Amino acid sequence: GAVVSQHPSRVICKSGTSVKIECRSLDFQATTMFWYRQFPKQSLMLMATSNEGSKATYEQGVEKDKFLINHASLTLSTLTVTSAHPEDSSFYICSARAYRKNNSPLHFGNGTRLTVT
Amino acid sequence: GESVGLHLPTLSVQEGDNSIINCAYSNSASDYFIWYKQESGKGPQFIIDIRSNMDKRQGQRVTVLLNKTVKHLSLQIAATQPGDSAVYFCAENTGNQGGKLIFGQGTELSVKP
16 A cells, blocks of 8 residues: 555656656545655755645745646646756655655655756 | 755675664654665665654564664664665654655665675
């Protein structure tokens, strides 16, 4: 149980284009999903907290107009990297926690490797 | 975004030996801690968790120790196997921040056969 599916697993795009990444909780409802970014040989950095039916909460230094988050249902959150540039190339990972279980593990997707050329 | 440190220390052990991975967490108000294992190109995988009202918890081949006095967490892996080779992260949850997890620096474990 507690499977989080992320799509696509890899994407290559040209500079200036936008890329959408989907995160789905397959067998549970997730009021809150979290988006992380990870550079090679580094830790996961929290980008934003995605709340179903409301605006996302962004961490300090993360541009909300560049990284658009939509959490339209209890099982789906999307991250859109707008006007992508090579420095946005990274490993993006989403996670979700079961509804109303704040002190429980986050379940992670398998990440999306974004390469901007 | 928040993160604790940018370095990735490494630990190399012989197959069959016990491994101890350490982590210093940042927030004394954190009330819940998790260890994750991350293999190359994949998302983190849950290993074991512990709440702040405990100082030790055991799972299958793994033990987590929590020392709140010095804000230190450790993961012990018994009889380490080649399949345990991965990067291990500790993560802390501060309950008053909407349940978000902040990850520690990570340790790369390499198991030699």
